[in-house]
Amino acid sequence: MAIDPAKSLKELETPIIxxxxxxxxxxxxxxxxxxxxxxKIRQLEDEIxxxxxxxxxxxTPWQRVQLARHPNRPETTDYIRLIxxxxxxxxxxxxxxxxxxxxxxxxxxxxxxxxLIGQRKGSTMEARLKYNFGSMHPEGYRKALRKMEIAEKxxxxxxxxxxxxxxxxxxxxxxxxxxxxxxxxxxxxxxxKIPHLSIIIGEGGxxxxxxxxVADKLSILENAYLSVISPEGCAAILWKDSSKAxxxxxxxxxxxxxxxxxxxxxxxxxxxxGGAHRNPSKMGEILKNxxxxxxxxxxxxxxxxxxxxxxxxxxxxxxxxxxxxxxxGLY
Amino acid sequence: xxxxxxDQQVHQAWFKCEKCGNIIYYxxxxxxxxxxxxxxxxxxxxxxxxxxxxxxxxxxxxxxRQIASVDILGFAEQINYSxxxxxxxxxxxxxxxxxxxxxELDSQTAYVGITDSxxxxxxxxxxxxxxxxxxxxxxxxxxxxxxTITTSGGGARMHEGAxxxxxxxxxxxxxxxxxxxxxxxISILANPTMAGxxxxxxxxxxxxxxxxxxxxxxxxxxxxxxxxxxxLPPGFQTSEFMLQHGFVDMIVERKGMRSMLxxxxxxxxx
Numbered sequence: 333m334a335i336d337p338a339k340s341l342k343e344l345e346t347p348i349i350x351x352x353x354x355x356x357x358x359x360x361x362x363x364x365x366x367x368x369x370x371x372k373i374r375q376l377e378d379e380i381x382x383x384x385x386x387x388x389x390x391x392t393p394w395q396r397v398q399l400a401r402h403p404n405r406p407e408t409t410d411y412i413r414l415i416x417x418x419x420x421x422x423x424x425x426x427x428x429x430x431x432x433x434x435x436x437x438x439x440x441x442x443x444x445x446x447x448l449i450g451q452r453k454g455s456t457m458e459a460r461l462k463y464n465f466g467s468m469h470p471e472g473y474r475k476a477l478r479k480m481e482i483a484e485k486x487x488x489x490x491x492x493x494x495x496x497x498x499x500x501x502x503x504x505x506x507x508x509x510x511x512x513x514x515x516x517x518x519x520x521x522x523x524x525k526i527p528h529l530s531i532i533i534g535e536g537g538x539x540x541x542x543x544x545x546v547a548d549k550l551s552i553l554e555n556a557y558l559s560v561i562s563p564e565g566c567a568a569i570l571w572k573d574s575s576k577a578x579x580x581x582x583x584x585x586x587x588x589x590x591x592x593x594x595x596x597x598x599x600x601x602x603x604x605x606g607g608a609h610r611n612p613s614k615m616g617e618i619l620k621n622x623x624x625x626x627x628x629x630x631x632x633x634x635x636x637x638x639x640x641x642x643x644x645x646x647x648x649x650x651x652x653x654x655x656x657x658x659x660x661g662l663y
Numbered sequence: 664x665x666x667x668x669x670d671q672q673v674h675q676a677w678f679k680c681e682k683c684g685n686i687i688y689y690x691x692x693x694x695x696x697x698x699x700x701x702x703x704x705x706x707x708x709x710x711x712x713x714x715x716x717x718x719x720x721x722x723x724x725x726x727x728r729q730i731a732s733v734d735i736l737g738f739a740e741q742i743n744y745s746x747x748x749x750x751x752x753x754x755x756x757x758x759x760x761x762x763x764x765x766x767e768l769d770s771q772t773a774y775v776g777i778t779d780s781x782x783x784x785x786x787x788x789x790x791x792x793x794x795x796x797x798x799x800x801x802x803x804x805x806x807x808x809x810x811t812i813t814t815s816g817g818g819a820r821m822h823e824g825a826x827x828x829x830x831x832x833x834x835x836x837x838x839x840x841x842x843x844x845x846x847x848x849i850s851i852l853a854n855p856t857m858a859g860x861x862x863x864x865x866x867x868x869x870x871x872x873x874x875x876x877x878x879x880x881x882x883x884x885x886x887x888x889x890x891x892x893x894x895l896p897p898g899f900q901t902s903e904f905m906l907q908h909g910f911v912d913m914i915v916e917r918k919g920m921r922s923m924l925x926x927x928x929x930x931x932x933x
Contacts, residue, residue, distance in 0.1 A: 499881065499882075501881075501882035501886050501887045501890045501891075502887060502890065502891055503887065503891065503895065503896070503899070505881070505882070506880050506881060506882070506887070506899070506900055507904075507908050508908070509905075509908065509909075509910045510862070510880070510881035510882070511857075511858075511861035511862040511865075511866050511880060511881040512862075512866045512910055514862040514863075514881070515831075515835060515861075515862045515863050515864075515865075515866035515867055516866070516867075518831055518832055518835040518836075518862075518863060519835045519836070519838065519839050519867055520839075522832060522835060522836035522839055523836070523839055523843075538819070538828060538859075539818075539819070539828070539831065539858065539859060539862045539881070542828060542831055542832065546832050558825050558828070559824070559825060559828075560819045560820075560821050560823075560824055560825055560827050560828045560859075561819075561821045565886075566821050569821070570742055583736060583737075583738050583824075584736070584821070584824050584825075585736050585824045585825070586824065586825065591825055594735070594824070594825060594826055596825050596826070596829055643836060643840075646829060646832040646833050646836055647796065647833060647836070647837075649826060649829040649830070649832075649833060650788075650789035650790075650792050650793050650826060650829070650830060650833065651733055651735045651789050651823075651826065652730050652731060652732055652733060652789045652790050652793060653730070653731050653733055654727075654729045654730050654731070655729055655731055
């Protein structure tokens with residue numbers, strides 16, 4: 333099936349939603365009347381699967397950014413419920429406030445004790461407002477760092493979930509040193525003496541994401557992205573037109589496969605057919621297995637080796653040539 | 664930016680201050696280190712000019728000037744990053760938005776990195792990230808202080824995508840290694856220092872000095888205004904604002920920079 337690159341994700345999803353509505357009607361009718369519609373139902377289910385696969389496997393980068401921002405996409409609060417057997421939230425940065433945009437706390441999967449740091453967006457409007465749509469303030473970054481130091485002290489591996497459009501652009505955020513908060517976090521995380529697995533579960537919005545994701549392994553869900561600037565912001569700068577975000581999304585190489593080619597992302601985690609929002613519990617299960625095996629692997633690496641590898645990874649990111657020819661000589 | 668204008672003004676005897684409109688005589692202007700004597704606006708300096716203004720005469724030796732950016736993402740179709748780079752390189756006779764090297768400050772050797780706002784707004788891509796990381800490594804080996812001067816409105820350079828973002832980690836961990844081994848790092852924030860540069864190495868100095876009235880912060884003021892839909896208070900995101908909120912150690916005027924750096928190095932290093 334050909335996908336129209338100009339269509340928004342919402343438009344693309346319309347036929348699926350219609351098919352699903354028909355399926356529901358059939359199921360209800362069959363249940364209510366006792367008429368056997370199994371063949372018809374199976375046929376429709378197959379058709380839905382086919383359409384879903386056709387649409388979601390051929391999305392453009394911009395459509396995938398929209399998928400990463402999908403209102404029904406599971407987010408940190410969902411994953412806390414779906415993945416962990418226990419979660420004790422620890423709040424506050426001890427200086428200024430508690431930033432609800434970032435959840436921090438003790439978490440358990442079976443016997444595996446972890447420290448969770450997760451940017452949360454919320455799934456209802458009320459929650460979204462409370463969590464500031466996933467945009468952290470400096471106190472959030474300071475909280476995350478303070479809690480990571482607790483994890484370091486007591487030997488708990490850190491798992492972080494990245495999902496933010498970016499660090500919050502506001503007056504208070506600047507007054508309290510947004511740039512300094514992010515810089516300090518990067519500075520400390522680069523050498524924190526505990527295994528750290530970071531997973532981008534939706535939006536990896538620039539410095540706002542980086543403030544919690546300097547890790548031994550940086551992984552990403554199939555329909556998540558990481559970018560230096562939002563496609564809209566990039567388009568506004570390049571062409572003074574934020575509606576050209578689709579072009580910018582192409583250029584920025586922000587989708588998982590491209591990021592892996594650039595040496596930034598370690599693992600890409602597959603989502604259920606059609607994206608995480610179509611089957612959150614399955615997504616939770618996939619993530620749970622991935623987290624358990626990856627953390628165990630990181631724990632098996634001696635700490636000095638782990639820190640060396642973390643350092644090496646970031647030391648080597650960058651592409652340049654070393655040539656005299658371009659320069660005429662300054663002094 | 665002022666510096667580009669200044670290039671055009673080289674052939675004129677005088678020009679009007681872009682901030683206050685006062686008449687400035689070009690020769691005098693150069694003698695007072697590119698500062699308007701009427702409103703004390705500090706015009707942006709090129710890296711070469713910074714070196715001349717602060718450090719011992721003829722002491723600068725450039726390092727790694729051969730490192731050049733490449734078009735990693737293939738930004739070609741829309742804006743042609745390669746051509747842009749080529750044009751800027753030949754115009755400014757340097758490969759990217761930074762000059763690094765060694766200088767003498769009152770005969771004490773120091774490693775310096777100075778970003779250049781004329782070159783894609785002093786933004787940090789692979790080259791800036793690599794050259795900054797290297798000076799911290801060299802300085803560690805040589806046992807010398809590091810001084811950076813940033814004029815970077817552009818933050819992480821979008822033309823190199825997420826690679827630029829990762830330069831924030833690369834440079835920050837270089838600072839960490841250097842500082843944790845006892846190194847002295849002084850960061851000078853000139854006008855403007857924003858976004859990815861401010862949120863990485865520039866914020867990580869043992870000592871942070873700002874130039875008067877520089878624009879300093881994370882998010883650009885226009886984006887903040889659009890987000891919160893109100894106008895910003897006067898003086899927002901200036902050096903003075905950051906000093907008041909506790910994020911810089913001091914504001915030093917350009918003409919006092921050399922003597923302040925000398926004193927700091929004397930107290931902390933010698």
